[in-house]
Amino acid sequence: MPRLSKLGFLTIGLFDPASPRAGHESTLGLIAHGESLGLDSAWVRHRHLQYGISSPVAVLAAATQRTSRIQLGTAVTPLGWENPLRLAEDWATVDVLSGGRLNPGFSVGPPARYEEVKGALYPDTAEAEDFSYARVSRLLACVRGEAVTAGGATTGFEARSDLVQPQSPGLGRRLWYGAGSLRSARWAGEQGLNLLTSSVVKWDPEVAPDTGVPPFAAIQRAQIRAFRAAHPDGARARVSQGLVVVPTDSATPAQRERYAAYARERLPRTTAPQGPAGLLFAPDLVGPSAELAERLHADAAFQEVDEVAFALPFDFAYEDYVQILGDFAHHLGPALGWKPGA
Template sequence: MSAASRALRKLGFLTIGLFDEHDPRAGHEATLALIELGERLGFDSAWVRHRHLQYGISSPVAVLAAASQRTSRIHLGTAVIPLGWENPLRLAEDLATVDILSGGRLNPGVSVGPPMRYEEVRGALYPDTADAEDFGHERVRRLLDFVRGEPATGFRGTAGFEAFSDRVQPHAPGLASRMWYGAGSLRSARWAGEHGMNLLTSSVVKAEESEDFAEIQLSHIRTFRAHHPEGERARVSHGLVVIPTDSATPEQRAKYEAYAQERTPRTAAPQGPARMMFAPDIVGDSAEIAERLRAHAAFREVDEVAFALPFTFAPEDHVQILTDMATHLGPALGWRPAA
């Protein structure tokens, strides 16, 4: 059975976790409360985005460790961790630890490339090795090897009174099957497939074969599956900003529509030298959104999603949007909340 003929199987959401510089705890607590609400509403997954030297979650693995102790069922993901900021060995230890604490619910999503604003941060991040760092796919391959339990050292045994392992500890046996790659180009989609990862489709993609966003995203999904060992069964999660308004107040609807209109011009054509395309935001009642999604060429290829919450909205807006997603939009797409 093709993905196009299936109902939506897994419903997730993504948040950036904004906070006030002078009261960061409140913002982090709001993010944790949102994840708890997601579990109560029956969402299958909650994802957090990564921000460095900004006022959003800088340590998603730590936040998800806290979330793992406040929830029992919902899967917890990162969309995505930019590996240019990370040491793959240390990150593998952190991911495995949180996966163990969560009972096997962690879904790490990663990406590659130089850190954002690298010329300004390189001296603080890599003072001695900035020119030698490799920010390509080799960094992901190293992380995958460590997560899968490949040796990290040639020594295993006892030295004095201490026992040493030759692989990352703790080892989380199922974690490797829940590793995701956030791809924005055909090359990255192919690499993720060849290396047996899951695919997070990006809301920002490179215009390579088309200038139609849905067609570009569709080409990434099909390229990924064509090179994945599991073929059409390989997991892909679709990510767009959708804002259902079923229970929104008139003031909220006006704010949501203004937000989308302000961001719409950037979606009309490729942006910048890299020719990046942005997905349009979708605002409306759930019946309208479901109809537009069914007409979306890439959406028809998947049966799981992680809809992105608008980052600048207030907590009460996020509660309304999540509630409408779970009670109106999800069911309109054939989804059923988890027990």
């Protein structure tokens, strides 16, 4: 079983619409706090037309100026909302500002509730937009330094480049794909991407039952193995797991009660595939770090990885997140064999 080498966290960055600055400042403060604890990475979710982070690239640009070591990621940016060339410019700019710490994660497919938003998002091209893997290929070409124009290079004051600028060496190796199915995991491996897994997978009839292994863990393990089988780096290909994990070592009695109630309320959705897409959810893990470490070590998918970005529950208070991150660093991480960064 691999020792946990990288420990990070993921936050949705909720805010009060009556005071959006306070929520965004809390997210930045949490990232800086994570760095002070020696955590390896901080990831932000992408939320459009909701009271969460709609522009991770802007938030992480601010985070680059308040931190110096922690890796900064998006989990994930839905490409259906983005122009690949413009997004590549934004990512490269933030990566330069961060000193090479940006880890962009993304997914493909039509935007959520597309029929409702397409008139505002793509008023002239809604029916022509391509939300297939071809959109990802355009993005990868821009980030990885392929020419986007022909013969446009000039010199002097108005000098132009055939490449997206700036170019940030190494960024192309720090791109992550958020996969929820065997097909997408294999495809991500073929593209040489890194793989982000989460607490949600698609029910997949390709995965044979494995006696003693819960369905979620069996499906996620199969996806990880399929990804690495298709990746040029094979077993060394990077995978990060993103379960919801809430240690309670330093929590107050009131916090422990709220955390347990949160997990109980969400447990029914883990018992069977949900909705038309057949989504299967992992149970939230709540409890003392010694107990959580035992449960994680027994998890068939966790056994395949040495990196995690544990997801913070959406609607907890800032003080709760501080307590949870502290327990990640001081209790759960060491129980999993992890050591804090310098």
